[in-house]
Amino acid sequence: MSFAVVALVLILLSVFTDLLAPVRARLGNVSAPLYWLVDLPRTVLEWGQEGIRSRSSLVEENASMRAQLLIHERKLQQMAVLAAENVRLRELLNSTAMVTDRVLVAELIGVSPDPLVHRVIINKGASDGVYVGQPLLDAAGLMGQVVEVSRYSSQVLLITDSTHALPVQVNRNGVRTVVEGIGDFHRLNIRHLSNTVDIRVGDLLVSSGLGQLFPVGYPVAEVIEVERDPGEPFARVTARPQAQLNRSRHVLLVFSGEIPVEDSAGGN
Amino acid sequence: MVAAEAHNRFIIPLTYCVGLLTAIYPLAPELAWWRPALLPLLVIYWVLVMPEQISILMIWCFGCLLDILLGASLGQHSLGLMVIAYLCLLSYQRVRNYRLWHQSFFVFIFIGLYQLIGNWVHSLNGSAARSLVFLLPALSSALLWPLLWVLLERLRIGQRVS
Numbered sequence: 001m002s003f004a005v006v007a008l009v010l011i012l013l014s015v016f017t018d019l020l021a022p023v024r025a026r027l028g029n030v031s032a033p034l035y036w037l038v039d040l041p042r043t044v045l046e047w048g049q050e051g052i053r054s055r056s057s058l059v060e061e062n063a064s065m066r067a068q069l070l071i072h073e074r075k076l077q078q079m080a081v082l083a084a085e086n087v088r089l090r091e092l093l094n095s096t097a098m099v100t101d102r103v104l105v106a107e108l109i110g111v112s113p114d115p116l117v118h119r120v121i122i123n124k125g126a127s128d129g130v131y132v133g134q135p136l137l138d139a140a141g142l143m144g145q146v147v148e149v150s151r152y153s154s155q156v157l158l159i160t161d162s163t164h165a166l167p168v169q170v171n172r173n174g175v176r177t178v179v180e181g182i183g184d185f186h187r188l189n190i191r192h193l194s195n196t197v198d199i200r201v202g203d204l205l206v207s208s209g210l211g212q213l214f215p216v217g218y219p220v221a222e223v224i225e226v227e228r229d230p231g232e233p234f235a236r237v238t239a240r241p242q243a244q245l246n247r248s249r250h251v252l253l254v255f256s257g258e259i260p261v262e263d264s265a266g267g268n
Numbered sequence: 269m270v271a272a273e274a275h276n277r278f279i280i281p282l283t284y285c286v287g288l289l290t291a292i293y294p295l296a297p298e299l300a301w302w303r304p305a306l307l308p309l310l311v312i313y314w315v316l317v318m319p320e321q322i323s324i325l326m327i328w329c330f331g332c333l334l335d336i337l338l339g340a341s342l343g344q345h346s347l348g349l350m351v352i353a354y355l356c357l358l359s360y361q362r363v364r365n366y367r368l369w370h371q372s373f374f375v376f377i378f379i380g381l382y383q384l385i386g387n388w389v390h391s392l393n394g395s396a397a398r399s400l401v402f403l404l405p406a407l408s409s410a411l412l413w414p415l416l417w418v419l420l421e422r423l424r425i426g427q428r429v430s
Contacts, residue, residue, distance in 0.1 A: 007344075
């Protein structure tokens with residue numbers, strides 16, 4: 001019985017205070033090897049498939065990658081000109097230069113097995129300079145933020161978790177709002193957006209950087225449903241995350257140019 | 269009363285470890301709600317068959333370990349396991365003599381309570397399930413119980429765990 005009381009006290013402590021956070025970070029070190037262990041069958045399978053692929057499929061893949069590279073390089077050529085132009089325009093406007101973000105490639109080693117919690121575990125930790133509150137991206141968009149760091153791994157809260165929200169703006173016209181996760185990998189909600197706001201199906205929502213946590217201008221979601229009911233005070237807007245939250249294996253950790261904001265663990 | 273001599277008792281934490289690993293084994297998101305809660309099932313089994321030799325502290329520690337693995341609030345699964353172990357200690361004399369399908373029914377209630385406690389802690393964090401879907405693991409656990417009982421009985425008797 002006394003153990004149950006101790007457990008209850010621990011629950012209340014960890015829900016309502018931050019006292020247990022250092023203990024958790026220390027104990028979190030045990031979880032990475034266990035996740036690695038249960039992931040082993042899949043890794044071995046994948047390794048086997050990689051090892052015995054036919055020559056023709058490799059040649060084919062190589063050709064398609066070359067084609068993709070060519071396309072991206074062409075885009076990049078324009079990019080240099082555009083970036084220079086952007087800098088000149090910003091100088092004309094007397095605004096600060098854009099900070100280029102440094103990134104670190106990480107690999108996903110585990111997904112939270114609890115269907116109520118949208119968290120993933122990545123294979124980079126405090127030893128690689130990962131900090132709490134650091135944003136995580138994949139190739140298509142923003143995925144989430146680091147909430148727990150151990151030495152060699154860290155836990156990331158995805159933007160679809162029902163306890164997560166982040167400030168965004170509509171790319172087309174700059175309307176600022178906040179998107180919230182609802183515990184569904186394919187849907188995000190926008191609450192408290194009045195009926196008269198200009199937002200349409202197909203609008204791209206990008207991070208606005210107003211929470212001082214996520215960098216500006218990364219794609220977050222695409223609006224897929226706007227429902228305006230004159231009887232309701234707010235429009236009901238649903239968006240689909242751009243990042244492949246349940247598929248991406250290789251992800252990017254972004255180091256912003258500035259010094260990380262301290263004590264941002266609870267900030268969304 | 270003279271305590272029976274311990275024999276091969278290390279097998280108990282070993283099965284708990286397997287329980288932990290199945291709790292984090294990657295499953296497709298569609299199947300996530302059907303994952304049986306193996307660790308509580310193992311706790312129920314060992315408490316039912318060896319109520320006097322079982323270590324509550326060990327169960328508590330494994331509960332905490334599960335919390336850390338799942339990133340849950342520290343103590344959430346410990347509390348659930350404590351409640352299950354307590355109920356099993358109260359009722360083992362009856363429950364272990366029931367038939368397997370009858371036991372399954374009790375297992376459904378035990379695991380259901382465990383899930384209910386988990387969902388309550390989730391609700392403190394603001395991420396509770398919106399429907400009774402959180403009881404699905406109790407259903408799959410109850411369906412798994414007869415098979416698990418037969419396998420564990422074979423293990424326990426074969427290795428003469430006491």
